[in-house]
Amino acid sequence: MMLDATQNYLQPLTEDQLFGWHSALFPTGRSGMYKIEVGRYRTGEMQIVSGAMGKEKIHYEAVAVEAVKKEMDNFLDWFNNDSSTDLVLKAAIAHFWFIIIHPFDDGNGRIGRAISDLLLTKADKSPERFYSMSSQILVERKRYYEVLQKVQHSSGDITEWLDWFLHCLKNALHETEKTLGKVVYKAEFWKHHEQTLLNERQRLVLNKLLDGFEGKLNSSKWAKISKCSPDTALRDIKDLMEKGILRQESEGGRSTNYELVELTNQKF
Structure with missing residues (x-):
C-alpha cells in the first residue's frame, strides 16, 4: 500500500x-x-x-x-x-x-x-x-x-x-x-578496515555494535552472540583492543564492559 x-x-x-x-x-x-x-x-x-x-x-x-x-x-x-x-x-x-x-x-x-x-x-x-x-x-x-x-x-x-x-x-x-548517520558511519568504518584482519566472530559482533547494540558489551555476551567459549571471546576482544577498535568503558562495575573507539581515534 x-x-x-x-x-x-x-x-x-x-x-x-x-x-x-x-x-x-x-x-x-x-x-x-x-x-x-x-x-x-x-x-x-x-x-x-x-x-x-x-x-x-x-x-x-x-x-x-x-x-x-x-x-x-x-x-x-x-x-x-x-x-x-x-x-x-x-x-x-x-x-x-x-x-x-x-x-x-x-x-x-x-x-x-x-x-x-x-x-x-x-x-x-x-x-x-x-x-x-x-x-x-x-x-x-x-x-x-x-x-x-x-x-x-x-x-x-x-x-x-x-x-x-x-x-x-x-x-x-x-x-x-x-539513521542515515549510522549507515554512513558503518560504511566508513568498514572502508577503513577493509584490510584489517578480522575473524567472522569479530565481524558479527562489530556489526551489532555499529547497528546500535542495546545494553553493555562484555565477554560473556560476546561468547553468547558469537557462540564461542569465554576464553575465545576474551581473545577476540583483546585482539580488537590491540588494533584500537575496542576499549574498556571508563565506568567501573562488577564486570568489564567494552565499547567501540570513535573512528577518528582508531589506529590505521
Whole structure:
C-alpha cells in the first residue's frame, strides 16, 4: 500500500485505488476476529468509544453513513484538483479530513497516513523515501490521538493539528538523519578496515555494535552472540583492543564492559 502511494504519487488518487489499499490491508476480510466490509465504504454508523460496557465514552462520531460517498467525492475532488495549497500543509489537511470522514470499517488511520506520505512524496518530487511520516506518527501516536480528538471537537480551526503535524514531520526528518548517520558511519568504518584482519566472530559482533547494540558489551555476551567459549571471546576482544577498535568503558562495575573507539581515534 505504501509503495503504491509513494511510487505512483503523480497519478490522481481514485476511489478504486483506496478500495485496493483497503483490500490489501485486510485480505481475509477480517480485522482480528471480526468480519468487516472490505474494499468498499462502510455501510454502518461509526463511533470511536472507550470504557466498560454501560459506561462507554464516545470520543468521536464519524460522518453519517449516507453522507460518506458524497464527502469522499468532495475530498477526492479537492485532493486531485486543488493546486493552491502548499503540499506539506495539504498532507496535514488531507490526513485530518480523511480521518474525520472515517470512510472504512477499519484501517482508516493507516490509509490516512499513506495519503499523507503520498502528498509529501509529491512535495519532494521524488519517490525515493528517506523518511517516513507514517512511522513517526506511530512513535508519537499518544499525542496524535490527543490532538485529533481535541481538534475534531473544535469549531473548525485546525491550527493545533497543523502545528503538531509539522513538528512530527520535523521529528521524522531528524530521526532519519540519525539513521542515515549510522549507515554512513558503518560504511566508513568498514572502508577503513577493509584490510584489517578480522575473524567472522569479530565481524558479527562489530556489526551489532555499529547497528546500535542495546545494553553493555562484555565477554560473556560476546561468547553468547558469537557462540564461542569465554576464553575465545576474551581473545577476540583483546585482539580488537590491540588494533584500537575496542576499549574498556571508563565506568567501573562488577564486570568489564567494552565499547567501540570513535573512528577518528582508531589506529590505521
